[in-house]
Amino acid sequence: MQEHDMSWVRTEMALAQPAPAGVTGFSAWVRKNLIASTGDTILTIIGFALVVMILPQIINWAFINAVWTGPNRTVCATVAQGGIQPDGWSGACWAFVNAKFGQIMFGTYPVEERWRPILVGILLVVLMVPMLMPSVPRKGLNALLLIVGLPIVSFFLLVGGAFGLEHVETARWGGLLVTLSLSFVAIVVSLPLGIMLALGRRSRMPVVKMLCVIFIEAVRGIPLITVLFMASVMLPLFLPPGVTFDKYLRALIGVSLFAAAYMAEVVRGGLQAIPKGQYEGADSLGLGYWQKMYFIVMPQALKLVIPGIVNTFIGMFKDTSLVTIISMFDLLGIVKQNFSDANWATAQTAKSGLIFAAFVFWLFCFGMSRYSMYTERRLDTGHKR
Amino acid sequence: MASQEVLREEPSRASLINDPKVRSIFYQCLVVALLVSGVWWIVHNTIVNLTNLHIASGFAFLRGRAGFDISDTAIAYTSDSTYGRAIIVGLINTLIVAFVGIITATIIGFIVGIGRLSKNWLIQKICTVYVEVFRNIPPLLVIFFWYSGVLAVLPAPRDSINLPFGSFLNQRGFYFPRAVWGDGSWLIPVGLLVGIAMAWFVARKAHQRQMATGQQFPVFWTSLALIIGLPLLAYVLSGFPVTFDFPKQSTFNLTGGFVVKPEFLSLYLALSFYTAAFIAEIVRAGIRGVAKGQSEASSALGLRAGQALRLVVVPQAMRIVIPPLASQYLNLTKNSSLAIAIGYPDLTATTGTVLNQTGQAVECVVIMMVIYLAISLLTSLFMNWFNAKMALVER
Numbered sequence: 001m002q003e004h005d006m007s008w009v010r011t012e013m014a015l016a017q018p019a020p021a022g023v024t025g026f027s028a029w030v031r032k033n034l035i036a037s038t039g040d041t042i043l044t045i046i047g048f049a050l051v052v053m054i055l056p057q058i059i060n061w062a063f064i065n066a067v068w069t070g071p072n073r074t075v076c077a078t079v080a081q082g083g084i085q086p087d088g089w090s091g092a093c094w095a096f097v098n099a100k101f102g103q104i105m106f107g108t109y110p111v112e113e114r115w116r117p118i119l120v121g122i123l124l125v126v127l128m129v130p131m132l133m134p135s136v137p138r139k140g141l142n143a144l145l146l147i148v149g150l151p152i153v154s155f156f157l158l159v160g161g162a163f164g165l166e167h168v169e170t171a172r173w174g175g176l177l178v179t180l181s182l183s184f185v186a187i188v189v190s191l192p193l194g195i196m197l198a199l200g201r202r203s204r205m206p207v208v209k210m211l212c213v214i215f216i217e218a219v220r221g222i223p224l225i226t227v228l229f230m231a232s233v234m235l236p237l238f239l240p241p242g243v244t245f246d247k248y249l250r251a252l253i254g255v256s257l258f259a260a261a262y263m264a265e266v267v268r269g270g271l272q273a274i275p276k277g278q279y280e281g282a283d284s285l286g287l288g289y290w291q292k293m294y295f296i297v298m299p300q301a302l303k304l305v306i307p308g309i310v311n312t313f314i315g316m317f318k319d320t321s322l323v324t325i326i327s328m329f330d331l332l333g334i335v336k337q338n339f340s341d342a343n344w345a346t347a348q349t350a351k352s353g354l355i356f357a358a359f360v361f362w363l364f365c366f367g368m369s370r371y372s373m374y375t376e377r378r379l380d381t382g383h384k385r
Numbered sequence: 386m387a388s389q390e391v392l393r394e395e396p397s398r399a400s401l402i403n404d405p406k407v408r409s410i411f412y413q414c415l416v417v418a419l420l421v422s423g424v425w426w427i428v429h430n431t432i433v434n435l436t437n438l439h440i441a442s443g444f445a446f447l448r449g450r451a452g453f454d455i456s457d458t459a460i461a462y463t464s465d466s467t468y469g470r471a472i473i474v475g476l477i478n479t480l481i482v483a484f485v486g487i488i489t490a491t492i493i494g495f496i497v498g499i500g501r502l503s504k505n506w507l508i509q510k511i512c513t514v515y516v517e518v519f520r521n522i523p524p525l526l527v528i529f530f531w532y533s534g535v536l537a538v539l540p541a542p543r544d545s546i547n548l549p550f551g552s553f554l555n556q557r558g559f560y561f562p563r564a565v566w567g568d569g570s571w572l573i574p575v576g577l578l579v580g581i582a583m584a585w586f587v588a589r590k591a592h593q594r595q596m597a598t599g600q601q602f603p604v605f606w607t608s609l610a611l612i613i614g615l616p617l618l619a620y621v622l623s624g625f626p627v628t629f630d631f632p633k634q635s636t637f638n639l640t641g642g643f644v645v646k647p648e649f650l651s652l653y654l655a656l657s658f659y660t661a662a663f664i665a666e667i668v669r670a671g672i673r674g675v676a677k678g679q680s681e682a683s684s685a686l687g688l689r690a691g692q693a694l695r696l697v698v699v700p701q702a703m704r705i706v707i708p709p710l711a712s713q714y715l716n717l718t719k720n721s722s723l724a725i726a727i728g729y730p731d732l733t734a735t736t737g738t739v740l741n742q743t744g745q746a747v748e749c750v751v752i753m754m755v756i757y758l759a760i761s762l763l764t765s766l767f768m769n770w771f772n773a774k775m776a777l778v779e780r
Contacts, residue, residue: 033504221758
């Protein structure tokens with residue numbers, strides 16, 4: 001056999017060529033993502049038409065035609081409606097939100113005392129931000145201050161009646177103050193309560209187990225409105241004659257119990273996902289029940305269900321808006337109450353106020369869901385494939 | 386052998402306090418004692434309070450005259466009807482809004498969920514914006530938005546907005562032609578029923594034949610022809626008995642036709658849009674949960690993209706989708722109680738009115754709880770059955 005002539009093998013590397021023009025750049029992106037096939041092109045055209053129809057109108061309404069400041073309804077009404085705007089005008093009435101901003105934040109909390117809720121808000125931010133940043137040390141102390149210290153301090157600051165502070169009844173609270181305080185307390189109460197209920201549901205004691213199942217399933221089966229109704233109508237009946245309960249406290253109890261039942265099911269999901277070997281391992285180390293749960297099971301179970309827990313928090317935050325129906329004035333309630341203010345009643349008022357409230361709710365809920373996604377990624381220790 | 390005997394001899398009980406069994410029984414007795422005393426305390430207080438208020442307990446009040454009007458009634462009801470009937474009217478309204486809401490939410494949810502997985506960038510972004518907006522806003526706010534923000538500022542009946550098919554939209558609701566069922570129109574629903582039955586029969590036969598011989602039969606088109614064709618045939622045969630009553634504009638109001646009130650419309654739209662965002666996420670998770678190898682394998686078998694989706698991907702995705710979908714349906718049903726905020730007479734609203742008029746707080750809350758629990762239980766039973774039917778059959 002003759003030896004192969006290897007001279008065709010090239011000795012120097014070929015120069016790297018740029019990718020063909022057809023697969024890079026804007027036009028290739030458009031071809032791949034917008035007009036890949038006939039069906040795709042039709043979809044793109046429909047979507048584009050939708051955006052072109054809706055988006056300019058929204059921008060026009062919310063920014064270009066919007067009224068930002070003004071003393072009363074005339075700035076937001078057309079001439080025919082007794083205002084100053086030309087006929088056919090349609091724009092957001094941010095002047096309404098602007099004028100009612102204090103109420104939307106604090107309700108009818110006395111104006112000269114409003115530094116108190118503001119101070120509580122600052123304390124909340126100061127304690128919350130380091131808690132949410134994983135790199136800041138002393139998490140235990142921080143959590144203690146946030147979960148135990150803050151509610152106590154806030155209680156005295158907001159309610160008053162001690163340390164020379166004027167007493168402000170909860171009936172005068174309103175707006176974002178009620179929404180945030182209600183959901184903060186409900187979150188702080190419902191997580192431990194939910195964990196206890198979940199443990200109870202998986203308990204070997206039949207009586208405890210049955211009671212927890214009945215409570216969880218009954219609460220989950222009925223709407224929150226019914227629970228709030230119960231809290232506002234039935235609680236006074238259940239108490240000895242003459243004992244009255246603050247309306248705010250009744251709503252707080254209703255919302256917390258409701259959220260605890262949902263939380264219990266989320267936590268139970270996590271408990272079920274922990275392999276049996278972990279329980280048995282803890283037993284064989286000689287740990288007692290509470291030690292086993294605290295050191296071995298709960299840290300793993302809670303980590304697994306962080307998305308579920310945050311979803312429950314988000315649901316609860318949104319659900320606090322239902323206290324509007326039992327005539328308390330949370331963020332949504334106060335906005336709705338102000339529609340009937342004759343000084344501001346125009347065709348645009350309701351829409352503008354509701355969109356502002358929706359934006360505030362959206363900001364909090366979206367923030368929570370993004371933070372939970374971040375935590376989930378950070379704590380991911382390889383349980384998921 | 387010896388060691389076993391030693392074990393048996395010594396049942397090793399250090400003391401009664403450390404025996405887990407004794408402890409468990411003690412704790413349970415403690416719980417029962419606390420519960421019983423708590424319940425007794427509550428019952429005692431309630432009885433004292435009710436006696437002070439001069440309210441007789443019991444369900445006899447349900448037979449009393451209601452004395453209030455209800456705006457939307459599906460069954461005959463006047464203010465002379467009983468309290469019991471008022472509650473039933475509310476229950477029917479709840480079921481109606483839940484039913485149409487579930488259907489609409491499912492349709493929007495599936496479209497948006499599949500849209501979020503689309504390779505088309507624009508469609509994907511539009512669907513993502515929809516989901517992120519509606520998921521993070523309270524449903525009550527969406528209801529108010531439709532009610533006070535959109536429907537309340539529509540023009541007065543005089544300047545109603547004309548819509549196709551002789552329908553109108555104004556402040557007082559959505560007006561559309563009402564079908565008037567004349568003589569002999571009973572043939573049409575009968576035709577529909579027969580069509581459905583025959584379609585079911587054809588599907589079964591076709592499945593059996595495909596199992597036996599491998600030959601396929603165009604089941605979908607045949608069923609569609611049967612289900613639409615037979616009622617149409619009945620309509621023609623019985624001499625066109627159905628006529629339409631069109632809404633007519635008079636000076637101040639529209640007369641005739643069928644009216645959907647703004648309360649119902651805003652509740653229905655809000656619940657559908659809100660729940661659809663959650664259903665979209667469930668559908669997306671379901672489809673993404675099917676391993677990529679499944680669709681690759683089906684294209685290796687020579688199935689077209691549509692066939693692969695219909696025969697391989699969707700049946701597997703449904704298994705992941707159904708349980709959370711069931712809980713979303715329940716959520717929608719429970720959220721329909723928000724109707725009370727805008728005055729749509731659902732179960733919670735009518736029962737609340739009855740409660741206010743009679744003062745029978747305990748009974749009314751019990752009725753509400755029992756009905757909602759029953760709805761939840763029935764829905765979850767049905768969905769569990771459906772889930773078991775769809776579940777993977779393993780060896």
